[in-house]
Amino acid sequence: MALEVVSTARSFGGVQGVYRHDSRETGTPMTFSVFVPPQAERGPRPVVWYLSGLTCTHANVTEKGQFQRACAELGLILVAPDTSPRGEGVPDDPAYDFGQGAGFYVDATREPWAANFRMESYIVSELPGLVAAEFPVDMARQGITGHSMGGHGALTLALKNPGRWKSVSAFAPIASPMRCPWGEKALSGYLGEDRSAWCRYDATALLEDGARLPELLVDQGEADTFLEDQLKPHLLAQACEAAGVPLTLRLQPGYDHSYWFVSTFMADHLAWHAERLA
Amino acid sequence: MALEVVSTARSFGGVQGVYRHDSRETGTPMTFSVFVPPQAERGPRPVVWYLSGLTCTHANVTEKGQFQRACAELGLILVAPDTSPRGEGVPDDPAYDFGQGAGFYVDATREPWAANFRMESYIVSELPGLVAAEFPVDMARQGITGHSMGGHGALTLALKNPGRWKSVSAFAPIASPMRCPWGEKALSGYLGEDRSAWCRYDATALLEDGARLPELLVDQGEADTFLEDQLKPHLLAQACEAAGVPLTLRLQPGYDHSYWFVSTFMADHLAWHAERLA
Numbered sequence: 001m002a003l004e005v006v007s008t009a010r011s012f013g014g015v016q017g018v019y020r021h022d023s024r025e026t027g028t029p030m031t032f033s034v035f036v037p038p039q040a041e042r043g044p045r046p047v048v049w050y051l052s053g054l055t056c057t058h059a060n061v062t063e064k065g066q067f068q069r070a071c072a073e074l075g076l077i078l079v080a081p082d083t084s085p086r087g088e089g090v091p092d093d094p095a096y097d098f099g100q101g102a103g104f105y106v107d108a109t110r111e112p113w114a115a116n117f118r119m120e121s122y123i124v125s126e127l128p129g130l131v132a133a134e135f136p137v138d139m140a141r142q143g144i145t146g147h148s149m150g151g152h153g154a155l156t157l158a159l160k161n162p163g164r165w166k167s168v169s170a171f172a173p174i175a176s177p178m179r180c181p182w183g184e185k186a187l188s189g190y191l192g193e194d195r196s197a198w199c200r201y202d203a204t205a206l207l208e209d210g211a212r213l214p215e216l217l218v219d220q221g222e223a224d225t226f227l228e229d230q231l232k233p234h235l236l237a238q239a240c241e242a243a244g245v246p247l248t249l250r251l252q253p254g255y256d257h258s259y260w261f262v263s264t265f266m267a268d269h270l271a272w273h274a275e276r277l278a
Numbered sequence: 279m280a281l282e283v284v285s286t287a288r289s290f291g292g293v294q295g296v297y298r299h300d301s302r303e304t305g306t307p308m309t310f311s312v313f314v315p316p317q318a319e320r321g322p323r324p325v326v327w328y329l330s331g332l333t334c335t336h337a338n339v340t341e342k343g344q345f346q347r348a349c350a351e352l353g354l355i356l357v358a359p360d361t362s363p364r365g366e367g368v369p370d371d372p373a374y375d376f377g378q379g380a381g382f383y384v385d386a387t388r389e390p391w392a393a394n395f396r397m398e399s400y401i402v403s404e405l406p407g408l409v410a411a412e413f414p415v416d417m418a419r420q421g422i423t424g425h426s427m428g429g430h431g432a433l434t435l436a437l438k439n440p441g442r443w444k445s446v447s448a449f450a451p452i453a454s455p456m457r458c459p460w461g462e463k464a465l466s467g468y469l470g471e472d473r474s475a476w477c478r479y480d481a482t483a484l485l486e487d488g489a490r491l492p493e494l495l496v497d498q499g500e501a502d503t504f505l506e507d508q509l510k511p512h513l514l515a516q517a518c519e520a521a522g523v524p525l526t527l528r529l530q531p532g533y534d535h536s537y538w539f540v541s542t543f544m545a546d547h548l549a550w551h552a553e554r555l556a
Contacts, residue, residue, distance in 0.1 A: 009538035010501065010530075016538055066344050068541070223288065252288075260287035260294055263346070 003134055006031065012072035013038040018058065019134075025118040025126045026085035032127065033062040034135055039075035046141035046277035047077040047131070048270065049165070051123065051157075053148030054182070055101045057082050061147070066263035067270060074274040077137055081127055083149065085116040097182050098189055104177070105153030106201050108190035117190060124157060124164075143167035143273035147262050148226070151218075152177055155203035155236075159211035167276035169217035169269045171262050172224055175236035176204035182230050207239035215246040217272050219265045221255030281412055284309065290350035291316040296336065297412075303396040303404045304363035310405065311340040312413055317353035322416035324555035325355040325409070326548065327443070329401065329424030329431040332460070333379045335360050339425070344541035345548060352552040355415055359405055361427065363394040375460050376467055382455070383431030384479050386468035395468060402435060402442075421445035421551035425540050426504070429496075430455055433481035433514075437489035445554035447495040447547045449540050450502055453514035454482035460508050485517035493524040495550050497543045499533030 006018040014037040023030040039045055048071075050061055058080045061067070071078050084103030091112040093099030103119035132139050144165040146154035151173020158168040177183020178198050187198040199205040220233050227233075233249055240247035255261040284296040292315040301308040317323055326349075328339055336358045339345070349356050362381030369390040371377030386395035410417050422443040424432035429451020436446040455461020456476050465476040477483040498511045505511075511527055518525035533539040 009534050009536055010499070010532040010542075011538040012542050063537075064341050066347065068538075069344065069347075069545075221288075254288040256287050258287055259341075260289040260346075264288075264290050267347075 002130060011035070012068045014040070014068065014072050016062065016068060018062070021130060023085070023122060023126060025122040026116050028085040028087050028090060028116060030082055030085070030122070030127075031058055032079060032081040033058040034131070035068055035071050035078045036135060037072045037075050037077065040077065040136040044136045044138035045075050045077050046143065046274070047079060047137045047139070048143040048145060048273050049123070049154070050078055050080045051105060051144070051146030051150030051153040052080065052083050053146070053150050054083070055096050056150075057101075060259065061262070064259035064263060065266055067266050070267040070270040074270055076270055076274055076277075077135060079127070079131055081123060084119060090116050098185055102149065102186060104149060104183075104186045104190065104201065105157060106187070106190050109197070110190055110192050113190050119153075120157065123153065124161060141166060141277040143169075143277055145169040145171070145269055145273070146173065147171040148231075148257065149174055149182070152183070152203065156201050156206060158213055159203060159206040160200065162212065166214075167273040168213050169272055171265065171269070172220050172226070172231055172257055173203070173218065173233075173236070174230060175232045176202050178202045178205060179235065180230045180232060204235045204239045207243045207245065212243060213245050215248075216240065217248045217269060219250045219252055219261075219269070221257060221261045222251050222253050223255055224257040224261070226257050280408060289313070290346045292318070292346065292350050294340065294346060296340070299408060301363070301400060301404060303400040304394050306363040306365050306368055306394060308360055308363070308400070308405075309336055310357060310359040311336040312409070313346055313349050313356045314413060315350045315353050315355065318355065318414040322414045323353050323355050324419035324421070324552070325357060325415045325417070326421040326423060326551050327401070327432070328356055328358045329383060329422070329428030330358065330361050331424070331426030331428045332361070333374050334428075335379070338537065339540070342537035342541060343544055345544050348545040348548040352548055354548055354552055354555075355413060357405070357409055359401060362397060368394050376463055380427065380464060382427060382461075382464045382468065382479065383435060384465070384468050387475070388468055388470045391468050397431075398435065401431065402439060419444060419555040421447075421555055423447040423449070423547055423551070424451065425449040426509075426535065427452055427460070430461070430481065433494075434479050434484060436491055437481060437484040438478065440490065445551040446491050447550055449543065449547070450498050450504070450509055450535055451481070451496065451511070451514070452508060453510045454480050456480045456483060457513065458508045458510060482513045482517045485521045485523065490521060491523050493526075494518065495526045495547060497528045497530055497539075497547070499535060499539045500529050500531050501533055502535040502539070504535050
């Protein structure tokens, strides 16, 4: 087995596991979690990928996302990767919004990041190959979602790989990294100053450039302190409208940017995915 | 307000908060969490107390217990206290199963513990007074539950205060601390070597001594590594049978001692409490 089993535990009739492997893309050990629902004992199940936000590892959503009950009811596998390579030999930055914990789901082209920070290739190619080989996954039925920086990842990867993920949703995504401080810092750091290279990693720009999704569910807390400066869902809404992409954008009064927000609407998102992956 | 608000967040339509206050019983600041469901906007709601296990603070169950959805559906307030006094001036022990994080819900009589380790009085008197004053709680409708050391706490406090908690349940409780290594170490440390003083803090002994509960729900994972040496639910079952206390003891195949076990059966326990607190 290419996987090291970090831990497994029975949860809601299924198994919540944490695994580690040596990644060829990042050149580091990478840790991720997989929830396998009880229905998988009878055959392969659809899978939802969950991409996490700044500072997170697989552990945040695994412990705080409250997805296990819904996955067990709906028969969904959920995979939660880490957000970046990590370790002593890996470049880092003292800020929380760049370097380790802040991979932004790009393949970096600028030094010193280019060697390890290959999160796009890791999420699109390497980890799915491993998951397909090791877990009872129906790879013809994949959905993707994510939170904040991970919402940006889910949207951009889905827009760039049409048909790969049949269902797409996001929690409080960074809707246009090219037009917010988090994204400008990350994209210039990983890709350099030429903004034309950034468009491949901006959901709004990708939609403006012709990329399409069949439809999209987005939840956004109205009390999210990052809403105005960093997240800007109205840019995504405008681009979806212009592109004719059906967007369900739900503004949730009183909710902030934390996992209290994510966990509250997690079951809704998983039901949305399950319906489209049926 | 006697409370410092550490944090609040909207969660499942209610509010998950964390609070701190200066405790007269422990002589330290104490932190606890309260979930208030949306129904509380219309009037006081029943409350379930959740007592945590060894090494835990309020945070473990708050973040990993997955109780918010069920509490929001059932209209229950849930209060999660810390497991001991903490801080630099507070006595401690290097072991995980004694000292800070391991209060065992006793009022210690032995030095150096007696001054701060007054968790029985804190849970039975001080914190309920504060909660009643500050939250929309119907104090005539209280339930209690807990996990492991906290299951021991829930059972013993309920047995010693008849009628105070109308519904009682436990997850993998330490059923007879007098007859397991965790309990022998803690009770001798906090109370001294005279075992007759320990009986007030042993659910099985309290039942044998005439204390009663109206009924009891206990879940226990069969793959729990502490089952045989520390938890011993068969001792509780024997004492309940001899005492005529209706016990629903559910042995759950494959489940361990972690919050993956607690969270899986949390909604069942809360429904049990809600029915009895209706």
